[in-house]
Amino acid sequence: MSEVTMPQVTRAEIAVTACSDLFRGQGDILASPAGIIPTIGARLAALTHAPDLMLSDGESTIYAGVPSLEHQGVPGGFLPYRELFELIAAGKRHVVMGGAQIDREGNHNFSAIGEHTKPHRQLLGSRAAAANTINHRTSYWIPKHSRRSMVQQVDFVTGVGRTRAEHAGKGAARFHQVHQVVSNLGVFDFNGPGHTMSLVSIHPGVSVEEVIESTGFDLNIPDAVQSTRLPNRQELQLIREVLDPLHRREQEVRS
Template sequence: MAICGARLVPDGAVVLAGTGLPVLACMLAQKLHAPHAKIVYEGGNIDTHNKELPLSVSDPRLMYRASAVADLRESLGELLQGGYIDIGFLGGAQIDRYGNLNSTVIGNYKKPKVRLVGSGGANDIASLAMSTFIITKHEKRKFHKCDYITSPGHLKGGDSRLKAGLRGEGPKFIITDLCIMDFHPKSKKARVVSLHPGVKKKDVLKNMSWRPIMPRKIEETKAPTAKELRILREEVDPKREYLG
């Protein structure tokens, strides 16, 4: 997932990343093909070139070679609300067919089965970034109708996001451990565009509660190269904090 995410980050893009897989993807992209990508963290570290993985979005290690060490006012205010964030990485407990995300509750909002961590800056990112990449493990419980929309994607599909006055093109990709999806340009429904090596269509479908657009012919995701794996394992996460 980290390698697939890294490949999708263009050189020169301004990317707002959280901890976990988004950091792996962004650091790997910088070391491979996007040395001029500018990584912004919610805690306020801007244009970082950190040598080590952070444990949080405010980890002092993110200050290394940063162009600015600021706070939420700059990251979510001046940059995100100012329209300078090209890509925001997101995840959630539930993802629906239009890329809407739930990280608030499972079940009824007033009487939830589980109360989750909530939005944090996710709603801001989903609403204001020029585009978003969703990165998550492919599980049936995740690919489910959202019990609550914490972070808006394409809302009800079509031009509903535009009519709601939300900025940017919304979710652009869903990256999982089974496949990569984009969104149909008109309906805005999730569409499988590549299957990872060894994965079949049925593997994707049995791990979802809703059915994505499944073209007859789907490309196979390019397998990780030796260089990508070496840099990921030896330079990005040598202590196996996320890779295990």
């Protein structure tokens, strides 16, 4: 399937494709994306390279098919919390979480901003982030890559990075897998020294210098920096005509 040329593709559509690729080779697992672009990405994966991916409404219903953003999915099954927790404990889930902060070691924060003893901004709260990171594959979506979101050290630890998990003991580290970060500038993993963040690819139109300037810590940069792949024609058609015909993706990442 041929790729389309850059002028035809928006930054948001490149980010959707990168989020879709997070689920490549995953098999029969539950996809739990948070955010417009990760949601489109997971549904794109289910329509293309990951047909066994399970999709849900984020609460208690498994979809029978792959709905667009604008339509309620057709129920295909019931997913009560007891079964969801069984999936989590068995590692049969891949969650893509957003967050206010993420640091060099993959620690993640959407609890609060400011000093630990007196934060000045309350956020969503911990929810199940720590359990996600120590039980199954977890990725992150950062729609506004900046020194405020990519920080040297998070103010609060909500999701657990690899080093912190190892320090907590075998129970926390055994199934820990923080996979990748997709932002509006590029794709990143934690294959650097000491499980620190490394640049995997930059989105077309973005420079390495822009990524470095927008990151609040020393990022591992490979000698040869790859470009994030463009969606092929089939993927682009699915994004634009089937999954997100109202272009809601452009609200999250503007070109």
